[in-house]
Amino acid sequence: MSVLRWLFRYVRNEVLVLPSRVIAVVFCLSLLLLPLFTSNHYHYRIMALAGIFAIFAASWDLLSGFVGQVSFGHALFFGVAAYTASLLNLRLGMTHYLTIPLGAVAAVAVGLIIGIPCLRLKGPYLGLATLAFPIMMIGLIFTFPGFFGGELGISIKTKLAPTRLHDFYVCTLAMFSLGFIMWKITDSKIGIIFHAIREDEIAVRASGINTVKYKLLAFCLSGFFAGIAGAMYAHFQRVATPLSLAVLMSFQAIIWSIFGGIATIYGAIAGVYILFPVMEILRVVMEIRMLLFAAIVLLVLRFMPEGVTKWTRDRLERECPRCKVRNAFSRRECRVCFSPIRRELQKTTP
Amino acid sequence: MKRSLSLILAAVLITAMLLTLIPGCGPKVEEKVIKIAVVGPMKFIQGEHHWAGAEMAAEKINKAGGVKVGEEFYTIKLVKVDTDEIVDPDGAVSAVEKAITSDKVDFLVGGFRTEAVMAYTKMVAEDYQKIFMICGAATNELLEGRVDKDYDTYKYLFRVTPIKSSDLVTVSVLMTAQVAQTIREQLGIMQPKVAVLSENLQWNRVLVNMAPAIMKDKLKLDYVGTWDVSATATDITPELKAIEKAGAHIIYTIISGPLGITYARQWGELGIPAASVGINVEAQKDGFLEATKGYGAYDYTLNTYAPVKITYMTIPFYNDFVKKVGQTPIYTAGTYEAIYLLREAIERAGSLDTDAIIKEMEKTEKVTATGKFKFTATHDVQWGPGWVTGLGVQWQDGKMVATWPFKWKPDPEKAPTLEITYPGVVPYKLPPRVLEFWKQD
Numbered sequence: 021m022s023v024l025r026w027l028f029r030y031v032r033n034e035v036l037v038l039p040s041r042v043i044a045v046v047f048c049l050s051l052l053l054l055p056l057f058t059s060n061h062y063h064y065r066i067m068a069l070a071g072i073f074a075i076f077a078a079s080w081d082l083l084s085g086f087v088g089q090v091s092f093g094h095a096l097f098f099g100v101a102a103y104t105a106s107l108l109n110l111r112l113g114m115t116h117y118l119t120i121p122l123g124a125v126a127a128v129a130v131g132l133i134i135g136i137p138c139l140r141l142k143g144p145y146l147g148l149a150t151l152a153f154p155i156m157m158i159g160l161i162f163t164f165p166g167f168f169g170g171e172l173g174i175s176i177k178t179k180l181a182p183t184r185l186h187d188f189y190v191c192t193l194a195m196f197s198l199g200f201i202m203w204k205i206t207d208s209k210i211g212i213i214f215h216a217i218r219e220d221e222i223a224v225r226a227s228g229i230n231t232v233k234y235k236l237l238a239f240c241l242s243g244f245f246a247g248i249a250g251a252m253y254a255h256f257q258r259v260a261t262p263l264s265l266a267v268l269m270s271f272q273a274i275i276w277s278i279f280g281g282i283a284t285i286y287g288a289i290a291g292v293y294i295l296f297p298v299m300e301i302l303r304v305v306m307e308i309r310m311l312l313f314a315a316i317v318l319l320v321l322r323f324m325p326e327g328v329t330k331w332t333r334d335r336l337e338r339e340c341p342r343c344k345v346r347n348a349f350s351r352r353e354c355r356v357c358f359s360p361i362r363r364e365l366q367k368t369t370p
Numbered sequence: 371m372k373r374s375l376s377l378i379l380a381a382v383l384i385t386a387m388l389l390t391l392i393p394g395c396g397p398k399v400e401e402k403v404i405k406i407a408v409v410g411p412m413k414f415i416q417g418e419h420h421w422a423g424a425e426m427a428a429e430k431i432n433k434a435g436g437v438k439v440g441e442e443f444y445t446i447k448l449v450k451v452d453t454d455e456i457v458d459p460d461g462a463v464s465a466v467e468k469a470i471t472s473d474k475v476d477f478l479v480g481g482f483r484t485e486a487v488m489a490y491t492k493m494v495a496e497d498y499q500k501i502f503m504i505c506g507a508a509t510n511e512l513l514e515g516r517v518d519k520d521y522d523t524y525k526y527l528f529r530v531t532p533i534k535s536s537d538l539v540t541v542s543v544l545m546t547a548q549v550a551q552t553i554r555e556q557l558g559i560m561q562p563k564v565a566v567l568s569e570n571l572q573w574n575r576v577l578v579n580m581a582p583a584i585m586k587d588k589l590k591l592d593y594v595g596t597w598d599v600s601a602t603a604t605d606i607t608p609e610l611k612a613i614e615k616a617g618a619h620i621i622y623t624i625i626s627g628p629l630g631i632t633y634a635r636q637w638g639e640l641g642i643p644a645a646s647v648g649i650n651v652e653a654q655k656d657g658f659l660e661a662t663k664g665y666g667a668y669d670y671t672l673n674t675y676a677p678v679k680i681t682y683m684t685i686p687f688y689n690d691f692v693k694k695v696g697q698t699p700i701y702t703a704g705t706y707e708a709i710y711l712l713r714e715a716i717e718r719a720g721s722l723d724t725d726a727i728i729k730e731m732e733k734t735e736k737v738t739a740t741g742k743f744k745f746t747a748t749h750d751v752q753w754g755p756g757w758v759t760g761l762g763v764q765w766q767d768g769k770m771v772a773t774w775p776f777k778w779k780p781d782p783e784k785a786p787t788l789e790i791t792y793p794g795v796v797p798y799k800l801p802p803r804v805l806e807f808w809k810q811d
Contacts, residue, residue: 061497062471065464162570171485171571172511175492184497259489263460303465306452307413 037355039336039348040329044286047293051192055185064188068256070296071191075198076249077276077288082202083242084274085283086211088218089235090143092151094246094273096134097127099154099265101247102254103161106174109255116178120251127247128240135239139232154265161262173261180255187256194252195289198245203285205241214238218283279317281327290329402444404437404722406712407469408705409462409480409490412452415655416506416702420480422695423505423703424448427710437713440720446709449473455486462486463493470498476722479530479708482506484573495526499724501731503528503712505704508535509573510750517748525728528749530711531704531740532674533760537753539577541672542648545762545774546622547589549647549670552798553619557808563592565618565644567609567625567633569601574624574649581622594618601627606636614642619808623648623671631661638665643807645800646670647762656697659765666765668801673763674701676772678794680741680761685794687739698770707738755780755790766799773798 035041080094101123108114108122138149161168181187205211213234216224225231254260276295281287302309324331337346338361340354353360408424410417428446436443451469453462469475481487487507494502516524553562566581568574585593594616597609621644630652637646646669653671677688691699711734719726735744741758751758762774778790
């Protein structure tokens with residue numbers, strides 16, 4: 021009873037006070053309750069894939085958004101894990117309970133391998149260097165087609181889950197849990213150091229922090245989460261193909277993250293859950309699908325340069341000029357310090 | 371008051387009666403429909419021909435009364451499924467699942483890019499147990515290792531066009547033998563030199579590896595090397611110059627993608643004195659000569675359809691297709707045959723039960739536009755003399771003409787008198803520059 025009372029109080033005092041949190045809760049609940057509204061396997065499929073891609077996009081945001089290590093080749097982690105999982109499943113008969121974590125471990129190893137030479141690089145040089153790795157991996161796949169299956173890829177025996185409904189719940193719950201873990205990492209002391217490295221690496225080093233260690237940690241963490249997504253994807257599609265390493269896959273993660281709002285984790289997740297189903301809906305106008313997609317992205321970035329989530333939050337909430345706590349737009353005084361919140365003040369806040 | 375009420379009532383009744391006359395507004399008459407998904411990249415010629423072939427078949431069947439299932443007649447309704455699989459093979463699986471779960475299709479025909487077809491046929495067979503008739507992907511592994519190894523799971527998959535890739539190899543080798551023979555006869559070169567030029571893709575690896583032995587041992591040619599080029603290369607001058615330097619009389623091509631245009635254009639532009647023969651899918655298309663600025667003339671490639679009398683159905687189908695679409699049909703237009711094969715199997719089964727239809731489909735023996743048709747044990751196209759053979763087509767004098775099979779002796783030892791030439795097939799011509807160069811030499 022006391023737990024329920026605590027929960028009720030928590031929801032009333034911490035969730036319902038902020039529109040962005042209400043939206044997040046409504047989104048999570050509606051996702052979990054989706055099977056009440058549809059039993060169409062195609063809808064489950066789209067939302068399951070959205071869950072996998074949300075983990076992938078959030079992992080890019082963790083590395084590039086938070087630490088500033090802009091990666092143009094994030095599909096490397098995704099693809100390496102997909103291939104590792106497929107090979108372990110096909111050749112050694114391991115189940116997905118083993119192949120998914122081992123795929124993620126392989127992606128971490130790759131994160132270390134590319135992290136070390138890339139640590140000296142910055143900005144566009146780092147971006148281009150990371151872009152090269154998945155291309156090299158694709159070259160490797162085509163060089164040893166007998167082992168990697170060439171362009172046909174490697175088929176997987178074990179499905180991610182027995183039915184589409186199970187697929188949907190596995191992917192959604194994985195997205196919730198891994199998204200939450202990533203968000204908590206960015207909210208921790210490590211996250212603060214990640215932020216600081218992005219803003220001023222020299223200052224961080226001057227403070228006695230080993231930035232090399234933290235940047236490598238970021239590569240490994242990001243690789244781990246992208247790897248889980250990649251291995252899940254391979255089991256979901258039941259095949260790992262060079263497409264999982266394609267440049268398009270890397271760029272999609274960037275587009276989703278920037279669209280939703282960079283350096284937030286939840287922005288990347290929101291970006292996927294908006295854009296991925298939109299792309300599916302646009303199948304009805306297949307001829308101009310990509311054109312419309314590009315137009316939507318461009319318009320959103322023009323009018324919401326910080327991404328959809330930040331733009332929405334700024335419209336629905338205001339920051340208290342005194343204690344910096346966020347309040348619902350309808351409030352005239354801060355919910356914590358009761359200072360008056362005036363729109364003019366909000367506008368001048370950087 | 372009473373009068374106005376009666377007027378309103380009458381107006382409502384009349385409106386209701388009139389509404390019943392409008393299609394879709396009347397009492398619902400249950401229409402018996404068989405929904406067939408036509409799956410392909412609809413923005414590309416492959417998908418356009420998938421759709422056109424299927425549409426032609428559906429129109430003809432519906433016009434003739436539909437599909438007879440037991441005592442009832444069903445109308446065929448086609449559902450266009452644009453998979454965009456050339457650009458986004460992963461997304462193609464979603465498009466196919468949408469067709470099955472949202473559009474509730476009963477059968478599927480089509481498919482083009484092997485990676486995509488591999489993935490969605492796996493889903494169709496394993497998860498939805500629907501019959502999928504592949505019309506556009508040649509890779510052996512789409513059926514081999516599936517239907518034979520795990521029949522219960524993959525019995526739903528059949529191939530209609532083209533013939534499987536290993537049979538394509540056989541035909542292309544026979545075409546190469548024909549070119550070599552022409553060189554021997556017209557140039558007096560008894561052991562022509564052959565170079566292999568292939569795109570670096572998985573589907574042709576077996577062929578690329580086998581090619582040297584086939585050329586040397588089977589065709590008695592002097593093999594000078596293999597040039598494996600990136601499938602997306604836009605300039606292959608160094609490779610072509612190397613082939614020229616190697617003194618090749620024949621270039622045996624194994625190209626399925628846009629590299630075929632780059633190759634044919636540069637082959638003509640550089641005036642490489644070697645006859646081009648083999649697989650060049652781009653050369654099967656109507657716009658090939660324009661795309662290669664005319665330099666692709668005399669390129670010789672495999673094909674499925676041409677205005678020659680393979681069977682009594684070939685030329686009528688060819689003409690109808692050209693009349694409808696304004697283009698020569700490519701192999702993806704095999705959706706036409708697929709729907710007819712499906713109709714016959716359903717009618718023979720007398721029900722829409724999938725297993726019963728599969729049983730009947732396996733018994734199929736039917737004359738089609740591509741030849742006499744039956745399925746092998748792996749649900750593939752039976753290739754060979756008397757069955758579907760495929761064609762060789764060459765660009766002669768600005769036109770695509772069939773040049774194989776021409777006086778083809780499938781088994782000179784056991785059946786020395788058996789010689790196959792489809793009416794309408796013309797002799798192969800060596801490119802004039804090849805003739806001039808090697809005669810001077």
